[in-house]
Amino acid sequence: MLGIIGLLIWNVAAACFCYFGLRRRKQLFDDRYATTITSTATLCTTLVLGMHVTVLMSAGLSLVFLLNLLLGAVIGTLFGALVKYHSVLAGLYNGLIGISMGVMIGEVLKNPQICSIPISDHTQLLLNMYQLCGFATLLLTMIVGLVLYSMKV
Amino acid sequence: MRELSFVLILYINLVMFALLYVYVHRYRKLVGFHLGMNIAMALGGLVALSTGIFLIFQYPFHFTAITMVATLGGMGAGALFGALFDYQTMLTGLVNGLMMGMMAPMLGAILTDPIFFTVVLEVFIFLIIGVLSAAVKRS
Numbered sequence: 001m002l003g004i005i006g007l008l009i010w011n012v013a014a015a016c017f018c019y020f021g022l023r024r025r026k027q028l029f030d031d032r033y034a035t036t037i038t039s040t041a042t043l044c045t046t047l048v049l050g051m052h053v054t055v056l057m058s059a060g061l062s063l064v065f066l067l068n069l070l071l072g073a074v075i076g077t078l079f080g081a082l083v084k085y086h087s088v089l090a091g092l093y094n095g096l097i098g099i100s101m102g103v104m105i106g107e108v109l110k111n112p113q114i115c116s117i118p119i120s121d122h123t124q125l126l127l128n129m130y131q132l133c134g135f136a137t138l139l140l141t142m143i144v145g146l147v148l149y150s151m152k153v
Numbered sequence: 154m155r156e157l158s159f160v161l162i163l164y165i166n167l168v169m170f171a172l173l174y175v176y177v178h179r180y181r182k183l184v185g186f187h188l189g190m191n192i193a194m195a196l197g198g199l200v201a202l203s204t205g206i207f208l209i210f211q212y213p214f215h216f217t218a219i220t221m222v223a224t225l226g227g228m229g230a231g232a233l234f235g236a237l238f239d240y241q242t243m244l245t246g247l248v249n250g251l252m253m254g255m256m257a258p259m260l261g262a263i264l265t266d267p268i269f270f271t272v273v274l275e276v277f278i279f280l281i282i283g284v285l286s287a288a289v290k291r292s
């Protein structure tokens with residue numbers, strides 16, 4: 001579990017880096033660009049963060065889902081409100097979609113019997129979690145790089 | 154032959170998506186950015202969906218590897234279709250392929266009647282390919 005906490009800290013740092021990097025140049029954005037950037041960054045960030053948070057929390061499904069929905073709404077609104085409130089709707093919608101998907105993936109990783117995936121060994125379960133969380137972290141890092149690179153194009 | 158039927162269906166689907174790529178590539182100067190965005194989103198999602206579902210029907214014991222393959226395939230397909238038009242279109246297709254690729258093996262693992270679901274999915278895929286090629290043709 002300690003490795004997943006480390007990956008979660010890395011992901012939060014990447015999301016903050018993306019947010020402040022976008023915020024520093026927010027005068028350059030036009031309308032379509034703001035919507036594209038908001039939906040891309042919000043969807044990827046909330047999916048990966050929701051997955052990690054769900055894997056780490058051991059409460060019931062309702063409480064985990066409620067907390068994650070609040071987290072997704074906050075992230076979506078923050079990314080959407082960079083420009084003059086044009087893209088809050090896109091940010092909110094994509095944040096809620098992404099965090100629901102993240103909660104589903106996290107629940108399946110914690111208990112693979114839901115999807116009738118034949119994994120029962122505890123070591124193999126932990127290995128599965130580490131592999132998918134590391135893969136998601138790589139994807140988030142790559143997409144943050146692409147989003148920040150898109151301001152130079 | 155019978156054991157590999159889902160992989161063969163997946164291969165046929167991928168060949169059809171490649172033909173559609175060549176077709177869109179020929180008309181890419183005529184397509185506006187809104188239709189281009191929809192093409193990138195739909196095709197990235199469809200490649201990830203068919204890859205994840207058919208591979209997990211065929212090999213049900215390799216969940217993690219199939220998730221990685223479906224995600225990378227969907228992201229690559231969305232980026233390729235989006236790169237015909239624009240950088241922002243590429244970003245949209247990439248992210249939609251990522252989300253669908255994360256979801257698709259899980260959806261395939263729940264299903265209990267693979268043959269019926271395969272028929273329905275093929276009907277929808279051919280419908281979407283027909284609508285997209287008609288929309289590209291008329292633009």
